[in-house]
Amino acid sequence: MNDGVTCFFFFLRMTALRTMKHLCQATRNENRYAKRFFGTLLTQTAQKWFFSPLGIVVPDLRKSAVFGLTQPFCTDEKSHARPKTKTAFGSVGRRIPYRILHVINQDGESLGNMHRAEALKLMDQHGLKLVLLRENVEPPVYRLMTGQQIHEEQLKRAEKKKASPKPGVVQKELSFSSAIAKNDLETKTKQIAQWIEKKHHVKVTIRQAKGSSTDMLMLFDQILETVSEKATYLSKPKVAREGVSTCIFRHMSSKELKEHKKMEIKKNNTVKKDENEDLKSNELHQ
Structure with missing residues (x-):
C-alpha cells in the first residue's frame, strides 16, 4: 500500500517537472523570437530618432514614416503643376x-x-x-x-474642330479666282488629286472675280467630280466672307471607298439596264 502511494506521488512529481520544463522552453523560444523581431525593427528605425539637448530621445519628424503620412494630399505647388482639363x-x-x-x-x-x-x-x-x-x-x-x-x-466649334487638321496630317492649301481658265483648272485639279493620293487634306479657296457670274460652289462640285474615286469633303463648301468661298477635301477611308465602289457598280448596272430597255424598245418600233 505504501509502495503504491509512493509510486503515485513520484509519477505526479515527474509529470509536473516535465510540464514546467516545457513551459520554460516555450518562454525562452518566445523571448528569442521577440528579440529578433524587435531588434530588427529598432535597427531599421534607429536613424529616425535623435537626442535633444535635454537628453530626451524624441522622434525625428523629418524622417518619421508616421508623420510623413500626415502631409497634405495635394500642395499648392502640385496643384498648379497639374494641367487643367478643358471644359x-x-x-x-x-x-x-x-x-x-x-x-x-x-x-x-x-x-x-x-x-x-x-x-x-x-x-x-x-x-x-x-x-x-x-x-x-x-x-x-x-x-x-x-x-x-x-x-x-457649339455647332460652329464642332465644325471648326472637324475642319482643323489632326495631329500628323498635312494640310495643303490652294487658291484661285472664279475666272480661272479651263486648262488651269485641270492643272489645279491634278495637283489636288496628287495630294489626296498622299492622304493630305487640301483646303481650296475660290475668290469671286469682278464681273464673273460663275457659281463658286459649282466649281467645288466640279473638282470633287474629277477626284471622286478617292476624295470627299472634310468641310463642305461655304462662304468664308464676302466674295470668298472655301472647302476642304480629304482622302476617303477604306469603308467609304467600299461603299463608293458599291454605289458606282449599282449606278452602272442601272445605266446598262436603261440602255438595254431603250434598245429593245427601238427594235420593237422598227
Missing part, C-alpha cells in the same frame, strides 16, 4: 468658383466687373445662361447667352 463649351449653371467676374451680355456688350451673386441675379431675371469664355484672365470672362446661342456656338 466643354456650355452653361456653367450656378457653379462659379470665382467671386468677381467680367460679364458680357447676350448682345456681346461688356457689362463690366461684378460679383458672382449679381451675375446670377441677372441670369435669373432674364432667363439666360452663364457661359465661361476665358478663364486664364483676371477676372475670368463669362457671357450671358440664350440656349439657342449656346447651341449655335
Whole structure:
C-alpha cells in the first residue's frame, strides 16, 4: 500500500517537472523570437530618432514614416503643376468658383466687373445662361447667352474642330479666282488629286472675280467630280466672307471607298439596264 502511494506521488512529481520544463522552453523560444523581431525593427528605425539637448530621445519628424503620412494630399505647388482639363463649351449653371467676374451680355456688350451673386441675379431675371469664355484672365470672362446661342456656338466649334487638321496630317492649301481658265483648272485639279493620293487634306479657296457670274460652289462640285474615286469633303463648301468661298477635301477611308465602289457598280448596272430597255424598245418600233 505504501509502495503504491509512493509510486503515485513520484509519477505526479515527474509529470509536473516535465510540464514546467516545457513551459520554460516555450518562454525562452518566445523571448528569442521577440528579440529578433524587435531588434530588427529598432535597427531599421534607429536613424529616425535623435537626442535633444535635454537628453530626451524624441522622434525625428523629418524622417518619421508616421508623420510623413500626415502631409497634405495635394500642395499648392502640385496643384498648379497639374494641367487643367478643358471644359466643354456650355452653361456653367450656378457653379462659379470665382467671386468677381467680367460679364458680357447676350448682345456681346461688356457689362463690366461684378460679383458672382449679381451675375446670377441677372441670369435669373432674364432667363439666360452663364457661359465661361476665358478663364486664364483676371477676372475670368463669362457671357450671358440664350440656349439657342449656346447651341449655335457649339455647332460652329464642332465644325471648326472637324475642319482643323489632326495631329500628323498635312494640310495643303490652294487658291484661285472664279475666272480661272479651263486648262488651269485641270492643272489645279491634278495637283489636288496628287495630294489626296498622299492622304493630305487640301483646303481650296475660290475668290469671286469682278464681273464673273460663275457659281463658286459649282466649281467645288466640279473638282470633287474629277477626284471622286478617292476624295470627299472634310468641310463642305461655304462662304468664308464676302466674295470668298472655301472647302476642304480629304482622302476617303477604306469603308467609304467600299461603299463608293458599291454605289458606282449599282449606278452602272442601272445605266446598262436603261440602255438595254431603250434598245429593245427601238427594235420593237422598227
